[in-house]
Amino acid sequence: MRMIIPTLLLSVSLTACASTSQQSAILASDAVPAPTAVMTAATAATSELSQQQRFEAWKADFTRRALAKGYAPNLLAATIGRAQINERALERDADQPEFTRPVWSYIQTAASPDRVSRGKAELAEHNAQFNRLEATYGVPRHVLAAIWGLESSYGRILGTHNIIDSLATFAFEGRRTTFGETQLFATLDLIQSGSVRADQLVGSWAGAMGMTQFIPSTFRDYAVDFDGNGNTDLWTSELDALASAANYLTRSGWKPGVPVMSEVVVPANFDYSKSETVKQSVAAWTALGVKPSNGMRFSDAASQMEAKLLVPAGHRGPKLLTFHNFDVIKRYNNSTSYVMGITTLASALNDYTVIRTPWPEGDEPLSFIDKQRMQETLTAMGYDTQGVDGLIGPATRRAIRAWQSANGLPADGYVERSQYLRMITPQR
Numbered sequence: 558m559r560m561i562i563p564t565l566l567l568s569v570s571l572t573a574c575a576s577t578s579q580q581s582a583i584l585a586s587d588a589v590p591a592p593t594a595v596m597t598a599a600t601a602a603t604s605e606l607s608q609q610q611r612f613e614a615w616k617a618d619f620t621r622r623a624l625a626k627g628y629a630p631n632l633l634a635a636t637i638g639r640a641q642i643n644e645r646a647l648e649r650d651a652d653q654p655e656f657t658r659p660v661w662s663y664i665q666t667a668a669s670p671d672r673v674s675r676g677k678a679e680l681a682e683h684n685a686q687f688n689r690l691e692a693t694y695g696v697p698r699h700v701l702a703a704i705w706g707l708e709s710s711y712g713r714i715l716g717t718h719n720i721i722d723s724l725a726t727f728a729f730e731g732r733r734t735t736f737g738e739t740q741l742f743a744t745l746d747l748i749q750s751g752s753v754r755a756d757q758l759v760g761s762w763a764g765a766m767g768m769t770q771f772i773p774s775t776f777r778d779y780a781v782d783f784d785g786n787g788n789t790d791l792w793t794s795e796l797d798a799l800a801s802a803a804n805y806l807t808r809s810g811w812k813p814g815v816p817v818m819s820e821v822v823v824p825a826n827f828d829y830s831k832s833e834t835v836k837q838s839v840a841a842w843t844a845l846g847v848k849p850s851n852g853m854r855f856s857d858a859a860s861q862m863e864a865k866l867l868v869p870a871g872h873r874g875p876k877l878l879t880f881h882n883f884d885v886i887k888r889y890n891n892s893t894s895y896v897m898g899i900t901t902l903a904s905a906l907n908d909y910t911v912i913r914t915p916w917p918e919g920d921e922p923l924s925f926i927d928k929q930r931m932q933e934t935l936t937a938m939g940y941d942t943q944g945v946d947g948l949i950g951p952a953t954r955r956a957i958r959a960w961q962s963a964n965g966l967p968a969d970g971y972v973e974r975s976q977y978l979r980m981i982t983p984q985r
């Protein structure tokens with residue numbers, strides 16, 4: 558499972574480091590006049606050494622606390638004792654997204670023709686295993702195959718980072734220390750319980766492992782040894798990996814027979830302020846003029862189900878009713894785009910096109926910087942976005958909808974480029 562990572566805090570701490578070494582350079586040059594190049598090298602060496610020293614001190618402290626919690630000394634020596642700083646994890650963690658990808662681009666990549674054809678081949682090859690998984694967990698094979706395909710390209714891309722190094726790097730310092738420490742303890746639990754071996758612990762720089770990209774706490778709490786060989790192997794056993802994904806969804810409340818999402822059309826002058834915020838029966842949506850986009854009508858069974866309206870690219874783009882199982886997949890990865898990507902791929906694997914309406918691809922999406930400026934502008938106008946982070950969450954969409962309503966625009970929570978320009982232009 559991927560984590561969406563806000564990046565501002567580490568930038569702040571890096572800035573603080575930089576100014577600290579600058580200060581020491583100035584002090585040193587006061588004391589000993591020396592060529593600038595030599596000073597720079599010396600300063601760099603000093604700060605590298607001190608980072609390493611700080612890391613060793615952190616390892617000693619973590620080990621002390623882990624011993625107090627009852628973890629075995631030889632386990633800690635073989636894991637934490639050998640941990641090294643993962644420079645790549647530090648760099649990637651500090652990356653600022655320069656542009657954000659439009660939702661349609663993400664979904665098109667998720668359900669690319671290549672991923673669909675590979676997925677169909679995997680479904681055919683593992684037909685018997687998928688039968689067993691559906692019978693045991695009640696999660697459709699196409700959903701499981703889509704997770705497998707999106708998380709790791711059906712097991713082809715698993716990551717090459719030592720998980721203990723990555724997590725120790727996060728736990729050591731920066732803005733993810735709590736995450737790093739929690740996940741390190743989960744990793745120690747995994748090894749100590751015997752469900753995995755330390756040499757198997759390879760994954761993404763961010764700490765996710767195997768064909769399902771589970772972080773260690775999810776691995777510990779939800780992964781299963783479905784093929785029964787005594788090892789919970791999410792790296793090379795398709796059966797263990799797919800069963801673990803199914804188990805995670807089932808334990809998160811997956812309901813067999815409930816859809817994930819369904820495309821709809823809405824009448825002109827529809828009140829979009831109900832999108833995202835209101836959860837009600839499909840019958841109640843029908844009473845407001847919401848209909849299936851394929852021209853049919855909702856069945857009696859569907860009419861009784863609860864749904865929310867999702868308008869991911871505004872009133873000019875596709876509209877979706879999202880059901881209970883949409884929120885269950887969101888527990889896997891807390892991203893609306895991710896769930897739409899999974900559902901689009903799962904449907905394509907089943908020869909069904911879930912979203913038929915074209916996306917408003919001509920509308921240039923807002924960049925990360927644009928989104929920050931939009932949040933600043935909305936906040937200044939009295940629409941509280943609860944911070945300026947360049948990420949569009951529920952609070953920001955609520956502020957957008959209020960601004961749209963006040964300006965006679967459809968309150969769909971999606972800011973088109975033209976609306977953005979209007980928003981940031983000072984009113985006379």
Ligand SMILES: [Ca+2]
Nearest residue numbers: 782786788790
């Ligand atoms: Ca196994």
